[in-house]
Amino acid sequence: TQRVYKIATVAEWILPQTEVLKKNVELVKFGINTNAFKCDINDSLKVIGYGGAFHTREETEQYKLNFPAEPKVKKRGYLAQEVAVELTLNFKSAHPHYQSFVSMPGFYNSVDVIICSSSDEGAGGPVLEGGAAGKLIITTKTGGFEQLVTNIGADTVPVEENEFKEEAKRILSYYKNNPSKYISRRKEIQNYAQKTYDLSNFVHTWANLINY
Numbered sequence: 134t135q136r137v138y139k140i141a142t143v144a145e146w147i148l149p150q151t152e153v154l155k156k157n158v159e160l161v162k163f164g165i166n167t168n169a170f171k172c173d174i175n176d177s178l179k180v181i182g183y184g185g186a187f188h189t190r191e192e193t194e195q196y197k198l199n200f201p202a203e204p205k206v207k208k209r210g211y212l213a214q215e216v217a218v219e220l221t222l223n224f225k226s227a228h229p230h231y232q233s234f235v236s237m238p239g240f241y242n243s244v245d246v247i248i249c250s251s252s253d254e255g256a257g258g259p260v261l262e263g264g265a266a267g268k269l270i271i272t273t274k275t276g277g278f279e280q281l282v283t284n285i286g287a288d289t290v291p292v293e294e295n296e297f298k299e300e301a302k303r304i305l306s307y308y309k310n311n312p313s314k315y316i317s318r319r320k321e322i323q324n325y326a327q328k329t330y331d332l333s334n335f336v337h338t339w340a341n342l343i344n345y
Contacts, residue, residue: 139159141161143163145280162281165234165261165262167265167331168331170263170265170266174319176316178305180224180243181223182248182268184227184241184249184257185210188210190211193208193211207251208250208251209251209252209294210250212298216248220306222305237262238262241268245268246271247271248272255272255287260272264323264325269288271304273290281330285322288318
């Protein structure tokens with residue numbers, strides 16, 4: 134009979150829910166190679182980027198009806214697209230053309246803002262990678278946001294859809310009208326990301342996990 138030797142999670146916020154497993158769950162931290170994503174910071178605010186798997190509002194509604202437990206139901210990339218349309222900004226999704234750590238740096242170099250519209254994880258890969266790239270980051274305060282990203286690493290918006298869109302548009306309009314604030318904010322986000330998200334800060338947690 135095979136036995137589970139260790140269980141680990143990268144999400145500190147779900148640790149309390151793992152008590153039902155009756156087994157110690159180890160916390161490992163997710164990090165990235167921040168230098169791989171670093172870009173020069175310019176004053177452009179023309180393209181809103183979405184780094185996750187994109188599904189339209191209609192597709193998402195169908196998933197809700199037929200596969201309500203699917204993670205894609207929570208992503209809501211259509212909100213980022215609607216914000217872009219309503220502000221007459223360009224919208225660009227990473228998928229399906231950019232799907233690996235090799236190609237994603239090129240995607241971040243082609244956008245000015247990353248919006249994370251997830252209703253359950255506001256500290257996912259695009260938030261960290263986009264921050265390291267020096268992009269303006271707008272995200273929900275869900276999941277591991279407070280433990281890693283914090284208000285230094287991103288501007289935040291409510292989860293509820295209408296409030297999400299209104300606050301995102303307000304933030305973007307503010308930076309559009311205040312170029313110096315926009316540039317300084319991007320520098321602040323990038324500096325924080327470069328020193329906070331790098332895998333070198335967390336590699337010891339993975340070493341401890343595989344150390345029998």
